Amino acid sequence: MNPRFTVQHSILLAGTIAGVLLAAPAVAQQSAPAASPPAASPAAPLPPGSPLIGRPEGNEAASKLAPIAPPPIPAAADKLPTTQLKLPAGFNIEVYASGIANTRSLRVGDKGTVFVGTRLGNKVTAIVKKDGKTEIKTIAEGLYRPNGLAYHKGTLYIAELSQVSKIDNVEANLDKPTKPTVIYNDLPKDEAHGWKFIAIGPDNMLYLEVGQPGNNVLHDKDHGQIRRINLDGTGAEVVALGVRHSVGFDWNPVNKQLYFTDNSRDWLSEDLPNDELNRVTKVGEHFGSPYCWQGNLPDPEFGWGHKCSDYTAPAALLGAHTAALGMRFYTGSMFPSKYKNGAFVARHGSWNKSNKLGGDVIFVTFNKDGTVKSMEPFITGFLVDNKYIGRPVDVQPMADGSMLVSDDWNGAIYRITYGKAKVAGR
Amino acid sequence: MHGLARCIAIAVLLVCAASQPLLGETIAERAAPCLACHGESGQSETPEIPSLGGQPAPYLLIQLYMFREQQRAAPEKKNDQMIQVMTEMTKGFTDDDLRDFSDFIAKVPAPKPPADTGDAARMQRTAALITQHRCNSCHGLDLSGRDNVPRIADQREDYLVKTLREYKTNARRGYDDTMAEALAPVSDEQILDLAYYIVRFR
Numbered sequence: 072m073n074p075r076f077t078v079q080h081s082i083l084l085a086g087t088i089a090g091v092l093l094a095a096p097a098v099a100q101q102s103a104p105a106a107s108p109p110a111a112s113p114a115a116p117l118p119p120g121s122p123l124i125g126r127p128e129g130n131e132a133a134s135k136l137a138p139i140a141p142p143p144i145p146a147a148a149d150k151l152p153t154t155q156l157k158l159p160a161g162f163n164i165e166v167y168a169s170g171i172a173n174t175r176s177l178r179v180g181d182k183g184t185v186f187v188g189t190r191l192g193n194k195v196t197a198i199v200k201k202d203g204k205t206e207i208k209t210i211a212e213g214l215y216r217p218n219g220l221a222y223h224k225g226t227l228y229i230a231e232l233s234q235v236s237k238i239d240n241v242e243a244n245l246d247k248p249t250k251p252t253v254i255y256n257d258l259p260k261d262e263a264h265g266w267k268f269i270a271i272g273p274d275n276m277l278y279l280e281v282g283q284p285g286n287n288v289l290h291d292k293d294h295g296q297i298r299r300i301n302l303d304g305t306g307a308e309v310v311a312l313g314v315r316h317s318v319g320f321d322w323n324p325v326n327k328q329l330y331f332t333d334n335s336r337d338w339l340s341e342d343l344p345n346d347e348l349n350r351v352t353k354v355g356e357h358f359g360s361p362y363c364w365q366g367n368l369p370d371p372e373f374g375w376g377h378k379c380s381d382y383t384a385p386a387a388l389l390g391a392h393t394a395a396l397g398m399r400f401y402t403g404s405m406f407p408s409k410y411k412n413g414a415f416v417a418r419h420g421s422w423n424k425s426n427k428l429g430g431d432v433i434f435v436t437f438n439k440d441g442t443v444k445s446m447e448p449f450i451t452g453f454l455v456d457n458k459y460i461g462r463p464v465d466v467q468p469m470a471d472g473s474m475l476v477s478d479d480w481n482g483a484i485y486r487i488t489y490g491k492a493k494v495a496g497r
Numbered sequence: 498m499h500g501l502a503r504c505i506a507i508a509v510l511l512v513c514a515a516s517q518p519l520l521g522e523t524i525a526e527r528a529a530p531c532l533a534c535h536g537e538s539g540q541s542e543t544p545e546i547p548s549l550g551g552q553p554a555p556y557l558l559i560q561l562y563m564f565r566e567q568q569r570a571a572p573e574k575k576n577d578q579m580i581q582v583m584t585e586m587t588k589g590f591t592d593d594d595l596r597d598f599s600d601f602i603a604k605v606p607a608p609k610p611p612a613d614t615g616d617a618a619r620m621q622r623t624a625a626l627i628t629q630h631r632c633n634s635c636h637g638l639d640l641s642g643r644d645n646v647p648r649i650a651d652q653r654e655d656y657l658v659k660t661l662r663e664y665k666t667n668a669r670r671g672y673d674d675t676m677a678e679a680l681a682p683v684s685d686e687q688i689l690d691l692a693y694y695i696v697r698f699r
Contacts, residue, residue: 137635138675140645142555143562144592191672193568213567215670262667262677285681338631 132425139422141462143191145170145482152460153485156452161407164450167475167486168198168205174477174484176268176397177467178222180242185467185475186210186227187484188220190266195220195229197245198484210241210248218318219267221277223302230267230279233258235304254304259284259293264316268397273327277302280331282316287336287361287372295360297331297351311351313382315360319397319465325412326441328352330386332395332416335364337423344368345388346395348416350441357382387443393429394419397465397477405472406489413437415474417463420454430454432463432476450476450487504534504543505573505582524601530586531602539605547656551607556647557599559672565590568670607641608651615697623694626687630679640698645672650698657692 148169156164168174168185174196176188185198195211211217211229219230227241229251235258236251238244259265264282271277276299283295297311297320310329320331329351335344344364359366359382361373366384369377389395398416413436418429430453436444453461462480469475474487531549535541539550549557563569564583571583590598614620627633632649636642640650649657662685663669664676671677683691 134633134638137644137646138673140555140559140672143559143672144595193566260667262671262674263681265674285678288681 136423136425139459141173141191141480141482143172145172145174146480148483151481151483152452155455155460156450156485158450158487161489163488164485165488167484168207169481169483171196171198171207171484172482173479174482175218175464175479176220177465177475177477177484178220178227179467179469179475180222180227181225182242183470184242184245185484186220186222186241187477188218188229190216190218190479193217195227197241199245208245208248210238210245211251214251216266219269219279221269221271223271223275226302228254228269228271228277228302230269232262232265232267233260235267235269235277235279235300237302254302255300255307257307261294266318268318268320270320270322271302272299272329273322274299275302276300276306278310278320278329280314280317280320283314283360286338287370289361289373297329308354310354311349311356311358313358313360313362314349319395319417321399321414323350323412323414323437323441324400324402325437325439328441330398330400330414332389332398333358333360333385334394335391336361336370337392339364339371340391341424341426342391345385345391346393346418347385348387348389348395348398348435348443349383350386352383352441358385359383386441387435387446389416389418389433390428392421392424392427394421395429396463397467399466399468399474401468401474403468403472403474406474409436410434415449415466417466417476419462419464419479420459427454427457427459430459430462432466453478453480501543501546501573502575504546505575524597528598528601531598532605536608540608541653541656545653545655545659547660548608548652549602550605551641551648552603553642553644553646553648554599554603555644556642557602558595559645561587561590561595561598563672565595570669607648608653610651610697610699613697614699615693619690620694620697623687623690626683626691627694630683632679632691635675640695649695651696654692654696657695658688661688661691 151166151169153164153166158164171187173189173191174187175190178186187196193212193214194209195217197208197210199206215231217229217231221228225240227238229236234253234256236253238249238251259281261284263284267279269277269279278297278299280297281294284290295314296309297314298307298309300307314333316334317331320329322329331349333347333349335346347365349358361370362377363369363374363379363382365388367379369379396417396419398414400412400414401410413434415432415434417432420430421427431448432450433446434449435446438444453459453463459480461478463476464479465477467475476485534543534546535549539548541548565587567584570581572579573582635646636649642648661680665680667677
């Protein structure tokens with residue numbers, strides 16, 4: 072079953088490789104300059120069933136690919152790459168806040184307080200704009216990868232690796248915040264794909280994702296899914312299965328359906344599979360991982376005995392190894408009308424790919440029936456000469472129709488406005 | 498005094514000097530307590546204390562940052578009390594201190610393998626493990642690391658065992674999830690083989 076929409080734009084197209092290439096990431100013998108190989112014969116035949124059979128030696132390109140860690144210390148304000156980032160005509164970009172380590176998920180309170188989660192740090196931060204000044208406050212610390220944030224009627228919800236907690240009336244107590252209270256912790260404790268994204272849906276339930284506990288692994292019924300719970304932590308229900316690792320989701324304001332980004336597996340090839348934008352049309356829908364990728368690519372290891380047609384294909388393909396993360400539908404009035412009810416998606420950028428893809432924010436439009444209509448670049452320039460000068464993670468529209476973008480590489484948040492540059496407001 | 502306890506005692510004694518620099522103190526002087534435990538030549542002689550020589554500066558920066566932010570634990574016993582030695586050592590460090598120390602220690606020479614080249618069969622079977630688990634794709638073909646990935650070649654065998662085990666059980670939380678994921682399919686017996694191989698890597 073083919074995905075209903077495939078990206079054609081030259082920037083987004085992953086590649087047209089017909090076959091499936093198995094990765095060959097390392098050599099069997101070390102080739103360090105002064106090395107003398109171990110004394111035994113180097114030509115010993117591989118035992119039957121050895122995982123090294125068929126694996127070509129000496130793939131130098133693959134042996135250089137490693138997950139990229141951002142610098143731990145946030146960049147100085149005068150070193151931020153805003154002048155190198157490109158937006159469509161009429162849009163402006165400014166620094167909203169900086170000096171916050173590993174800025175990730177963004178949420179906004181009723182009073183305009185911006186809350187910031189982190190994946191590699193242990194704090195939740197609040198940003199307050201007062202009398203033209205930016206105040207940065209730590210409102211929770213000592214947490215375990217507090218990446219997920221949601222805000223609803225005065226309460227901030229925080230998702231760490233294996234628990235969800237809340238701070239009621241958070242904006243009233245920013246200087247003396249109360250400690251978070253745990254509301255839900257019936258969650259696995261795996262580090263692999265364990266950091267969470269959460270959001271509160273139109274049904275007033277809190278949705279959270281539990282990643283697959285490894286790059287390409289089978290797993291139990293508690294992994295690889297999106298769940299929802301009541302705001303008091305009760306009533307957990309699985310909403311979507313076959314999810315590998317989603318770090319961004321939001322509801323289409325027109326059809327009220329949940330759309331989520333999903334990061335597809337690594338070490339299959341440079342150009343396949345694509346990362347996905349998926350649409351949930353019914354509870355319990357299965358999106359393929361780890362059996363089938365991008366709607367039409369059976370996994371070489373786990374796909375045997377499974378059909379891609381058994382799973383829901385993506386609404387759109389987001390490029391191979393682009394690491395699509397945060398996404399939000401835009402319902403504001405500041406941006407031109409063509410942006411209304413479309414979705415911005417942050418693509419963090421590749422690590423498992425020699426020539427990196429992503430490192431941008433794209434804009435997606437939808438047809439009335441909820442299928443994807445078009446995709447185009449919105450903010451580009453985070454990748455320069457195949458190196459990162461920033462990496463976008465999350466996007467968050469503000470009450471005035473401007474939009475915030477977090478950059479965990481620099482520990483900064485940018486604000487996007489349209490039209491004559493305005494004073495940063497709420 | 499037992500080697501580890503002695504180096505901890507010296508280091509903690511000097512820790513005030515490290516975190517509050519005296520006027521005119523060079524980075525080399527401030528790093529003396531570090532090398533008291535970690536080895537002046539880059540090679541640690543102290544059980545379960547890692548050699549720091551030849552580590553990429555960005556990796557050191559991340560670890561020092563995590564110690565300062567109390568995101569990484571290094572508990573040691575001192576006078577019947579458990580103290581977080583590395584958090585003590587980095588207390589009060591400015592961001593510039595973290596960078597300066599990382600850059601300085603990155604210049605200390607890399608450790609050397611022991612004289613014994615190891616049992617050939619064990620070395621060969623473990624070389625295959627390294628390939629199977631793609632250690633080289635992050636740590637490099639010569640296991641010297643780069644950027645945020647540490648040098649592991651010729652690291653102390655006991656520290657390698659300890660670290661691999663801790664990553665596997667999540668007793669040590671990495672900066673990210675890479676090592677936890679890498680070690681999920683690795684058995685404890687294989688961890689012992691990996692440490693045996695890596696310390697003897699030439």
